[in-house]
Amino acid sequence: MASVSVLVVDDAPFIRDLIKKALRSHFPGLQIEEAVNGSKARQLLARTSFDLILCDWEMPELSGLELLQWFRTQSGQEKTPFIMVTSRGDRDNVVEAIKAGVSDYVGKPFSNEQLISKVRKALQRAGKLQQLRARPVATGGHAQETITSLLGSRPAPVPPTTPKPAVPVDNRTAARSTARAQLRVAGQQFACVIRSLSLRDARLVVRRGEQLPAVFDSAVLDLEQEGEQGVARINGYVHTLAALEDRMDCEWVLVTLKFVDQDPAKLEWLSMLIAEGGH
Template sequence: MSKVSVLVVDDAPFIRDLIKKGLRTLFPGIHVDEAVNGRKAQQTLSRERFDLILCDWEMPEMSGLELLTWCREQDALKTVPFIMVTSRGDKENVIQAIQAGVSDYIGKPFSNDQLSAKVRKALARAGKLEALAAAEPERSLSGGLPNDSLAALTGGKAEVIKRGAPMQSRPAPERTAPKAAPTGRGQGQLRLPDRQLDCVIKALSLKEALLVIKRGDVLPQVLESAVLDLEQGAGETARLNGYLHAIAALEPTPATEWLQLTFRFVDRDPQKLDYLSRLIARGSMQRHYVPGA
């Protein structure tokens, strides 16, 4: 087990997690603690000993530069390696940090390789590098360490696509030829409040009709009231009142051209029921159909 302890100071949980998981991936057994800002870091550093501090520059309550200045004023922390983790790279800020006693920089965003190099360099100067010897991670099959932020956050278990490698994609779904219009036991017309739809009668009972319509830009709605006109020639037409009880795709694909509607009758008019009975008995539209199924 490594005896090296590292304090990660950053007000952003994502960055703290990134650094912590990166360190634990690179150096199994390393002890990593965290602080949400400079003030909290002061409290932690006052009661615990650390071999390395990785600290953000911009934080509430106390900045990284202020924490660095305070550390260098403490006898116990004067020589502890202090790495500034920041996106600030302009000359003025670099000079400020150097004057305050910073050990090194690591810029955001960073890779695991960069994190490893900076940590090794800082611990080597402090004579702590040997303590990490027993904590070397196993090399990956590609011969290197995970080198991106995703790998750090996932403990090195993320799949990485190498440049130049052919991408593996899911096989494209088989294309099927457009199906012909559905056939049924008769034709009809479904009259909705705002439009009329031609339909194929797939099944008919005294309770409901199973209809097939062509899908349009505007889909019918469940519980929408409608009138079903059944024309069977010889001037016979039945106009049945009802509502749309169910709507489903006729085929198991989002791109289906046809919808299957269950149209429930609300009429209790004996004359209409008698007409339905004669249609069913005549067998002109009869099929094996379980009402309500």
């Protein structure tokens, strides 16, 4: 192993690739290993030491929280930086992770600046940053997010109503009007209307604002079904953007979000939502 090593744990290959690309571009010489879920990561951690762990929360077989709880019981691993990378930003979840010994928290969707800022801080605290030729990176306000700030605020709630664009909704729209949706991309939140939904992707209508998502941005689609408690957070990335009218001042934009989640529970929830929409 190299002098500084990191383990990336996520069941979504796209997210793992996104993290690895960001780390390699800012930290030359960093040794990166990956695991496809918490169970595989535990096997790897049982025989190999790492200087930093970046781990998703929601994974099949063994969740990120369960991996963290096990990891902190291992000899000599009480202070190894363990950063949770997840769409779970609720206060109760953050408190639970803190009690289990999490070092820091990166909320999905994240920008490269947010991720690198947290990694740099963790390596510096562990005394490992000086061993790398870390490149400077501009950080914005979102990159300064800390556990304290997460505890002091909650994600903006899903709006009680979503805007109704003056465009026809196609015949394969899932969930009809029974699901509320919000798209989150790198610190931005967009109320949206579901135009179509499948197990692979979602086509969403969002109102054009000062900023728009960019192709290949990591994203999270929050889905809240009427009459049920809780929100399903589906991880993905922006695949395409298209104006809904043939004019430059078009107010509505069609965003295609490709899902990267492989969590069986989320796929089952999506299947039920699609079935209720008549598909």
